Amino acid sequence: MRILLTGSSGWLGRFLAPRLREEGHDLVGLDVAPGLDTHILGSVADRPLIDRIFAERGIDAVIHAGALHKPDIARYPARAFVDVNVTGTLNLLEAAAAAGNDRFVFTSTTSLMVSRAVRDGKGGGARRAAWMDENFGPLEPRNIYGITKLAAEHLCRLAHRQDGLAVVVLRTARFFPEEDDTHRHLDGSNIKANEFLNRRLTVEDAAEAHLAALAGAPRIGFGTFVVSAPTPFSPDEVEALIEDAPAVIARHFPQAAELYARAGWSLPAHIDRVYDPARAERELGFRCRTDFAAVLEALDGGRDLPFVHDPGYVSPKERVLACEDAQRA
Numbered sequence: 001m002r003i004l005l006t007g008s009s010g011w012l013g014r015f016l017a018p019r020l021r022e023e024g025h026d027l028v029g030l031d032v033a034p035g036l037d038t039h040i041l042g043s044v045a046d047r048p049l050i051d052r053i054f055a056e057r058g059i060d061a062v063i064h065a066g067a068l069h070k071p072d073i074a075r076y077p078a079r080a081f082v083d084v085n086v087t088g089t090l091n092l093l094e095a096a097a098a099a100g101n102d103r104f105v106f107t108s109t110t111s112l113m114v115s116r117a118v119r120d121g122k123g124g125g126a127r128r129a130a131w132m133d134e135n136f137g138p139l140e141p142r143n144i145y146g147i148t149k150l151a152a153e154h155l156c157r158l159a160h161r162q163d164g165l166a167v168v169v170l171r172t173a174r175f176f177p178e179e180d181d182t183h184r185h186l187d188g189s190n191i192k193a194n195e196f197l198n199r200r201l202t203v204e205d206a207a208e209a210h211l212a213a214l215a216g217a218p219r220i221g222f223g224t225f226v227v228s229a230p231t232p233f234s235p236d237e238v239e240a241l242i243e244d245a246p247a248v249i250a251r252h253f254p255q256a257a258e259l260y261a262r263a264g265w266s267l268p269a270h271i272d273r274v275y276d277p278a279r280a281e282r283e284l285g286f287r288c289r290t291d292f293a294a295v296l297e298a299l300d301g302g303r304d305l306p307f308v309h310d311p312g313y314v315s316p317k318e319r320v321l322a323c324e325d326a327q328r329a
Contacts, residue, residue, distance in 0.1 A: 001025050001026070001060040001061050002025070002028060002058055002059055002061075003025050003026070003027055003028065003059070003060065003061050003062070003214075004030060004061070004063070005027055005028065005029050005037070005063050005065065006031070006062070006064050006065055006066030007030075007065035007067065008029025008030060008035055008038045008039075008065075008066075009029070009034060009037070009317075010031065010035075010065065010066065010316065011175075011176060011177060011203060011315070012065050012107065012175070012203060012206055013029065013031065013035065013038075013066075015203050015206070016065065016206075016207040017029060017036075017037035019207050019208070019211060020063075027039075028040065028059065030042060030053065030066065031317075032066075032317050033315075033317040033320045034316070034320075035316055040053060043083075043088065044066055044084060044089070044092060045083040045087050045091070046091075047091045050092060050095050054095045054096075054098070054099050059095075059096070060101060061096075061101055061103045061104065061105075061214065062092055062096050062103075062104045063107070063210055063214065064104070064107060065107040065210070067084060067085050067088075067107070067149070068080060068084045068085055069145060070111060070143065070146075071181050072145070073143060074181075081144045081147075081148045082144075084148075085149055085151070085152055086155070089152040089156070090155050093155055093156065093159040093163075093165065093167075094159075096165060097159055097164075097165045101165065102165075102166055102217075103166045103167075103217035104166065105167075105213045105217065106153070106167060106169045106170065107170055107172060107210070108149050108153055108169050108170060109172060110132065110171045110172065110174075110199070110226060110228065111149070112139060112141045112147075112153075113136055114146070115139075115140040115141070116140075118130045118132075119142060119272075120272075121270070121272025122242050122270045122272055127239065127242060128239045128242055129198075129238040129239075129241040129242050129271050129272055129273055129274055130238075130272065130273040130274070131238055131274055131276060132226065132273055132276060133275075133276040134224050134225065134226055153169050153224065156169055156222070157222060166217040166218045166220065166221050166222065168213035168214075168216065168222075168223050169222075169223070169224040169225065170209055170213055170227050171224065171225065171227060172206055172227045173199050173200055173201050173226070173227065173229070173275050174195060174200045175200065175201050175203045175206045176313075177203070177313045178313040186265070187265070188309050188311055189309045190263075190265040192307055192309055193265065193295045193305065193307075194267065196229045196290070196291055196294075197268070197271065198228075198231055198273060198275060199228060199275050200228065200229060200307075201228050201229045201290070202229075202288070202289075202306065202307050202308075203308065204290070205227075205290055206227065208289075209280065209284075212280075212284045212285060213286075216284050216285070220284075223283060223284075225279055225283070226275050226279065226280065227277055227286075227288075228275040228276075228277045228288070229288045229290060229291045230277060230281075230291050231275065231276065231277075232252040232253070232291075232293075233248065233252070233271075233274050238274070241270065241271040241272075241274070242270050242271070243270065244270070245269060245270045246267045246268075246269070248271075249267055253292070253293070253296060255296060259299040262299070263299055290306045290307065294306045295307075
């Protein structure tokens with residue numbers, strides 16, 4: 001298939017594009033920043049450009065991974081999020097439906113499931129961790145990023161109902177390489193390692209999830225899936241996770257405390273949310289390869305950690321903007 005991949009220069013795109021080629025697909029990469037697999041520079045918000053791509057490139061399917069993300073809130077106005085995340089998604093859905101495409105994969109985010117109450121967790125008075133699967137709700141996104149991604153999900157559902165376009169929505173957990181822009185209480189690698197218990201996956205697994213969604217979309221019709229590393233926890237542990245997470249972790253991983261102490265790390269004192277990716281495994285046949293056990297195995301064996309932590313990472317689009325600002329100065 002000839003696939004239009006948006007966000008082809010981004011963190012996910014640099015891993016997903018090679019995998020698509022390995023699977024035999026012909027790739028057309030679209031991004032606002034140049035990259036190895038970006039063939040067209042431009043924005044999904046540019047409807048004439050999108051129409052021209054479909055008319056000239058013979059697109060068979062779309063993987064829409066391009067977006068403004070949560071860290072961009074500090075750099076862009078709300079209208080830019082609406083233009084890119086909402087209008088851009090609508091442009092692609094309408095073009096794909098008009099072209100007779102039979103599959104569309106949309107990269108969404110678990111962030112839209114995190115209300116202020118969920119984010120505050122124990123500090124906000126929660127007595128149990130939130131168990132977050134596809135039925136979790138009500139959905140009350142706490143910022144413009146989550147609001148626009150939820151609006152885009154609704155557009156995906158509408159495209160399926162009105163136009164018959166098969167769409168798979170992937171609510172991906174965290175897989176960014178840079179430092180968390182809000183939590184700095186622990187070393188960045190320590191934070192990421194902890195998150196494999198309940199809210200993270202590797203970028204490699206994120207790419208594989210998109211391949212599974214691309215293959216399964218025509219069979220599924222429309223589906224929304226939480227994508228995260230498999231959690232060791234169960235719903236009957238949500239109260240204990242808030243009160244004493246290390247004790248719960250010890251039941252599943254008796255060696256964790258010792259390995260963490262050896263690394264100079266800390267286990268989370270409490271866990272306020274758990275993403276449940278079981279539906280993706282049941283219906284898409286997809287399960288992340290890297291989990292918390294893999295992190296412990298790496299620590300135990302003195303090997304490299306099975307995820308990327310890069311405090312100096314800057315997204316390609318921000319590098320481009322920085323260059324433009326420097327040139328103007």
